[in-house]
Amino acid sequence: MQERPLITIVGSANQERASELGLKKVEIAQQAAKELGWAIAEANCRLLVYSTQPGFIEYYTIRGYIESGQGKPNSIQIRYPLTLEQPELPDQNSNEHLFDWRPDRSKDWEVSFYRSLQEVDGMILIGGGQSTLISGLVAMGYRKPILALASFGGCAEKVWEALSIERDLLEHRDITFMASPKWSSTSAKEGIQILLRQRQRREEEAKQLRLAELRKSANLTRHALVSATLFLVALASVPIAWGGGLPYPWLLWLLFFSPVLGGVSGATIRTVFDLRQGSLPLTTPSTITTIALGLIAGGVAGLLFISAQLTAIPAVPDVTDAVNSTALATASLQLQASQAGRLVPFAVSIGFIAGLTLDAVFRRLLSIDVVSTDGIISGSSSEA
Helix, strand or coil, rough: CCCCCEEEEEECHHHHHHHHHHHHHHHHHHHHHHHHHHHHHHHHCCEEECCCCCCEHHHHHHHHHHHHHCCCCCCCEEEECCCCCCCCCCCCHHHHHHEEEHHHHCCHHHHHHHHHHHHHEEEEEEEECCHHHHHHHHHHCCCCCCCEHHCCCHHHHHHHCCCCCCCCCCCCHHHHHHHHCCCCCHHHHHHHHHHHHHHHHHHHHHHHHHHHHHHHHHHHHHHHHHHHHHHHHHHHHHHHHHHHCCCCCHHHHHHHHHHHHHHHHHHHHHHHHHHHHHCCCCCCHHHHHHHHHHHHHHHHHHHHHHHHHHHCCCCCCCCCCHHHHHHHHHHHHHHHHHHHHHHHHHHHHHHHHHHHCCCHHHHHHHHHCCCCCHHHHHHHHCCC
C-alpha cells in the first residue's frame, strides 16, 4: 500500500513582517496557512512541520489540520533535534494520536530541516526569509512539487520568480495561481491540488524512466540471446567440418558462412558488454542494426582470410594423361577439402573478433585507398 503524500510548509507571517507585508496581508497569510492545513487533511495527506511557534507558519497549518477533524493517526510528523525538548503543539493533549514525533540525531534544527526535504512529496512556501529561499531552491534541486505563494511576499516570492514551466513540474496556470493577489475560500484546495498534480507528473516521469530501463534491459537480454545462439551455431560448424562427411562444395559454403555467424555473435555480445560497463552509445542499438553490422564485419574479415588461404592451395597441374589428370584432380579436391575443414575454427574466431571490434574493422576498411592516384598526380606534376 502506497504511503500518503507528505506535505511540508515553510515560511513566516508574523507581526515582525507587518512593516514589510502590511498587517492585513499578514493576517490573510495566517488564515491561508490554516486553510491549507485543513485542505491537506481533506486530501488525505500527511503534514511535516519543524516549529510550533506562532511566529512560524506551521503553527497555523497545524491548527487547520486538527480543526478539519479528518486527520488520521500519526498524520502530523514533527522533526526536531534530540537535544531539544519536545515541542509543545496546539491542542496537543486532546489530539496526541495525530502526532508522529521524529527526533533527529543532529543538534542543529537546520540539519534536521534540510535533511528531511529529500523525503517530502510537496512543499508550500509562504513569506519567510533566507531559510525559506534556501528550502525552495533545495526542493527545486530535488525536483519536488512546490507551491510558492508569491502574493504574500517574502522569499517565497523569490522562489516563485525562479520557477520555470520548462524545467519544473508546473503548468502555466499553476504559476499564475501562485501569484494571484486574491485568496478565496477555495484557494487552499486548489493549491493542494496543484501540489498533487505535480506529484503525479513526477511519478509519471519516474515510471517512464523505469520503463526505459526495462526496455533497455529487455534489449540487452535479446542481444545476449542472439549472441549466444549464433555463437553456438558457429561452434557447431567445427565438428561438422572435421567429421569428414561433407562433400567439398558444402564444406566450402560452411567455411564462408561460419565467420558471418561469428561476426554477428561478436557484434551483439559487444553491445551487451558496452551497456553493462556503462558505455552508452549515441543511439539505442537495435538488434537488426547490430546483426547487420556484425554480419558485414565478420563476412568481410572471413572472406579476406579464407580467400588468401584457399588461393595458396596448389592447383591441378596440366597433364595430357586422362588417368593421371583424374587422379590429380581427385587428390587436389581432397587437399582442398582437408584444408577447408582445418580453416573452419580459424574462420569462426576471425569472424567473432571482427564483430567484437567492428568499429576498428570499419575504420580500417574506410581508410583503404582502393585506387591509387599517386602515378596520375606525379605525371600531372611533371607535365606542368
